[in-house]
Amino acid sequence: VTVAAQCAAAAKLEVIAVPGLPVVEAGTDLPHALERALAEAQFELRDGDVVVIPSKVVSRAEGRFVDLQTVEPSPRAVELALATGKEANAVELILRESTAVSRTARGVLVVRHRLGFIAANAGIDLSNALPAHAPEGTGPWALLLPEAPDASAERIRGVLSASSGAAIGIVISDSFGRPFRLGTVGAAIGVAGLPALWDRRGEEDLFGRVLEHTITALADQVAAAADLVAGQAAEGRGLIVVRGLSFRVGTHSAAALIRSPEEDLYA
Amino acid sequence: VTVAAQCAAAAKLEVIAVPGLPVVEAGTDLPHALERALAEAQFELRDGDVVVIPSKVVSRAEGRFVDLQTVEPSPRAVELALATGKEANAVELILRESTAVSRTARGVLVVRHRLGFIAANAGIDLSNALPAHAPEGTGPWALLLPEAPDASAERIRGVLSASSGAAIGIVISDSFGRPFRLGTVGAAIGVAGLPALWDRRGEEDLFGRVLEHTITALADQVAAAADLVAGQAAEGRGLIVVRGLSFRVGTHSAAALIRSPEEDLYA
Numbered sequence: 001v002t003v004a005a006q007c008a009a010a011a012k013l014e015v016i017a018v019p020g021l022p023v024v025e026a027g028t029d030l031p032h033a034l035e036r037a038l039a040e041a042q043f044e045l046r047d048g049d050v051v052v053i054p055s056k057v058v059s060r061a062e063g064r065f066v067d068l069q070t071v072e073p074s075p076r077a078v079e080l081a082l083a084t085g086k087e088a089n090a091v092e093l094i095l096r097e098s099t100a101v102s103r104t105a106r107g108v109l110v111v112r113h114r115l116g117f118i119a120a121n122a123g124i125d126l127s128n129a130l131p132a133h134a135p136e137g138t139g140p141w142a143l144l145l146p147e148a149p150d151a152s153a154e155r156i157r158g159v160l161s162a163s164s165g166a167a168i169g170i171v172i173s174d175s176f177g178r179p180f181r182l183g184t185v186g187a188a189i190g191v192a193g194l195p196a197l198w199d200r201r202g203e204e205d206l207f208g209r210v211l212e213h214t215i216t217a218l219a220d221q222v223a224a225a226a227d228l229v230a231g232q233a234a235e236g237r238g239l240i241v242v243r244g245l246s247f248r249v250g251t252h253s254a255a256a257l258i259r260s261p262e263e264d265l266y267a
Numbered sequence: 268v269t270v271a272a273q274c275a276a277a278a279k280l281e282v283i284a285v286p287g288l289p290v291v292e293a294g295t296d297l298p299h300a301l302e303r304a305l306a307e308a309q310f311e312l313r314d315g316d317v318v319v320i321p322s323k324v325v326s327r328a329e330g331r332f333v334d335l336q337t338v339e340p341s342p343r344a345v346e347l348a349l350a351t352g353k354e355a356n357a358v359e360l361i362l363r364e365s366t367a368v369s370r371t372a373r374g375v376l377v378v379r380h381r382l383g384f385i386a387a388n389a390g391i392d393l394s395n396a397l398p399a400h401a402p403e404g405t406g407p408w409a410l411l412l413p414e415a416p417d418a419s420a421e422r423i424r425g426v427l428s429a430s431s432g433a434a435i436g437i438v439i440s441d442s443f444g445r446p447f448r449l450g451t452v453g454a455a456i457g458v459a460g461l462p463a464l465w466d467r468r469g470e471e472d473l474f475g476r477v478l479e480h481t482i483t484a485l486a487d488q489v490a491a492a493a494d495l496v497a498g499q500a501a502e503g504r505g506l507i508v509v510r511g512l513s514f515r516v517g518t519h520s521a522a523a524l525i526r527s528p529e530e531d532l533y534a
Contacts, residue, residue: 011284013492103533117447117448179534180531182525183465184482185488221492221495
């Protein structure tokens with residue numbers, strides 16, 4: 001696990017929804033669409049800015065739509081569909097995106113996603129997805145998570161840092177439910193530039209003693225802060241900038257946020 | 268569970284560390300200390316502001332220090348101390364603050380806190396706590412979570428809303444580890460004024476369809492955003508304001524964030 005110590009936060013952070021990103025469709029060149037939205041909003045990226053993009057926007061650009069009619073359920077999917085009350089073809093799609101089943105209950109199928117994290121329904125949007133120009137008689141449609149979110153984040157970082165000249169980070173976010181607690185929170189499924197974890201252990205507390213047990217889930221907290229303004233889905237807040245952090249840009253991965261199955265007392 | 272639909276976020280949020288709160292000691296009148304810090308910083312609270320205070324600040328004011336030398340371990344604590352490698356008197360204190368043990372492992376004791384949430388070590392600070400003027404030969408000291416964080420938040424809200432005239436919310440935050448994911452995140456253990464959960468289910472998404480599955484853990488995300496600036500413990504950021512939310516002030520509880528044991532597939 002790579003943990004960055006070179007990170008700091010100003011006494012003031014801003015979380016800004018940048019307007020103007022059009023609805024993203026399969027084939028949209030997302031990095032350049034983001035670049036144009038920033039330019040049209042006359043929003044200049046600065047060193048330390050983190051650009052947060054909801055996974056759904058990235059998935060749409062990558063054309064990660066699947067027509068559920070075309071998905072043939074396996075015997076295992078049929079069995080889990082009975083146990084959960086979900087549609088068998090939806091369950092099949094969830095299993096194809098997963099490496100293991102974590103928990104099942106009525107209406108609930110929690111899995112380990114092929115990217116490593118634990119997520120209900122493998123993070124697949126089964127209710128809201130609709131590609132542009134879906135032919136008559138197709139669907140219902142599902143929208144999978146991005147193929148490789150760290151790589152998608154890195155492509156976006158390359159374009160936006162080249163055009164702005166700024167040392168920036170990228171977070172691709174999703175909303176996750178949680179064991180123990182109700183309500184969803186933003187979480188990072190892809191990062192670039194920004195360290196996913198921030199090691200505060202060397203810092204001293206108010207009384208000059210060294211802090212213990214303080215590795216912060218930096219990228220998850222950035223995603224949570226962005227989710228607060230991404231709230232109004234009707235306004236299409238697909239481009240959010242968190243401003244006021246300070247970090248050394250490096251090569252990082254959202255995989256650093258994932259507890260390995262061997263170290264996980266709950267999964 | 269009370270869920271608020273009357274909440275919104277501006278296109279821009281600010282997360283501001285207000286300087287000037289002195290080190291809080293047992294007996295400090297925290298609401299008025301916060302009021303003075305805001306006045307000295309010439310920081311005027313506005314409608315919709317949420318004041319976030321780390322639980323440790325509240326605990327110190329409430330004098331929640333315990334001298335571990337004075338804690339007599341029960342047989343159950345001795346047994347769990349052997350299983351976890353923790354000190355038996357620390358385990359005893361954890362058990363006294365808990366209603367059930369969730370998981371144990373070497374160095375790990377996760378419990379259901381008497382306030383309902385799941386937390387490692389019952390949220391007790393076992394490494395860093397030190398009261399002012401601790402007599403020679405006492406300690407090591409532990410610092411328990413606040414006695415009743417919702418009530419503490421409500422007292423603070425009363426004082427700060429009276430002096431400012433603003434409709435504000437209060438969050439008492441802690442940093443929690445998580446199953447599945449590494450790194451700590453801010454979470455709300457006490458709220459006042461602000462709804463802990465935000466029901467977005469009635470809102471429409473970009474394409475005019477009603478959003479599903481979108482009850483957001485508003486107070487936890489506010490705590491996470493605040494934790495990003497609370498980072499530098501050495502600077503004593505005990506008073507953070509999240510500005511840009513819009514909510515109808517009401518009677519709320521952080522208990523709304525807790526998944527009941529019956530509904531929890533993991534606890």
